Amino acid sequence: EAGVTQFPSHSVIEKGQTVTLRCDPISGHDNLYWYRRVMGKEIKFLLHFVKESKQDESGMPNNRFLAERTGGTYSTLKVQPAELEDSGVYFCASSPTSAPQYFGPGTRLLVL
Amino acid sequence: RKEVEQDPGPFNVPEGATVAFNCTYSNSASQSFFWYRQDCRKEPKLLMSVYSSGNEDGRFTAQLNRASQYISLLIRDSKLSDSATYLCVAPLRGSTLGRLYFGRGTQLTVWP
Numbered sequence: 001e002a003g004v005t006q007f008p009s010h011s012v013i014e015k016g017q018t019v020t021l022r023c024d025p026i027s028g029h030d031n032l033y034w035y036r037r038v039m040g041k042e043i044k045f046l047l048h049f050v051k052e053s054k055q056d057e058s059g060m061p062n063n064r065f066l067a068e069r070t071g072g073t074y075s076t077l078k079v080q081p082a083e084l085e086d087s088g089v090y091f092c093a094s095s096p097t098s099a100p101q102y103f104g105p106g107t108r109l110l111v112l
Numbered sequence: 113r114k115e116v117e118q119d120p121g122p123f124n125v126p127e128g129a130t131v132a133f134n135c136t137y138s139n140s141a142s143q144s145f146f147w148y149r150q151d152c153r154k155e156p157k158l159l160m161s162v163y164s165s166g167n168e169d170g171r172f173t174a175q176l177n178r179a180s181q182y183i184s185l186l187i188r189d190s191k192l193s194d195s196a197t198y199l200c201v202a203p204l205r206g207s208t209l210g211r212l213y214f215g216r217g218t219q220l221t222v223w224p
């Protein structure tokens with residue numbers, strides 16, 4: 001069974017530009033999560049989708065971040081405009097009902 | 113106060129040694145916990161779930177002390193392949209769904 005996939009694996013952009021990250025969850029998993037790890041800090045929750053609905057977006061840092069999950073399959077996370085402090089590793093995870101979360105390999109974002 | 117606090121490490125042990133990591137959590141309502149393992153520049157992978165007083169899986173034993181809000185992970189007969197960062201994880205309000213709170217991780221290096 002294929003795991004969670006994320007694209008791109010790496011992204012280097014300049015401050016002020018826009019970046020869109022994509023996550024494909026494990027097939028059949030209704031729950032999709034975004035997390036972020038900033039250098040030197042712990043992994044932190046960003047938001048949680050159940051199918052196409054946002055269940056919890058309390059971890060989103062500000063309105064420069066926009067997450068979507070149209071059709072309840074893959075999800076995108078857009079950062080516009082990117083700031084230096086947005087640099088980090090963005091992880092996506094998915095789970096079926098009442099099960100641990102399975103993580104993707106992450107997207108390493110560097111904002112210069 | 114952070115939701116999850118871990119031993120900072122690093123731990124450097126020889127092959128065959130027994131090593132234990134500790135973790136404390138702040139939400140007394142939490143019912144279940146997880147230990148994830150993260151290899152360098154890889155995604156977190158579930159190692160063990162801890163739902164009651166503790167459980168054992170081969171060389172790995174996780175214990176939970178609700179009175180002290182303390183979780184431990186014991187690794188016996190360490191292997192070179194055990195070298196990784198171990199993440200203590202607590203879900204929100206004890207549910208197995210929803211956001212996860214991560215500790216900063218404890219780094220383990222097993223040397224020959």
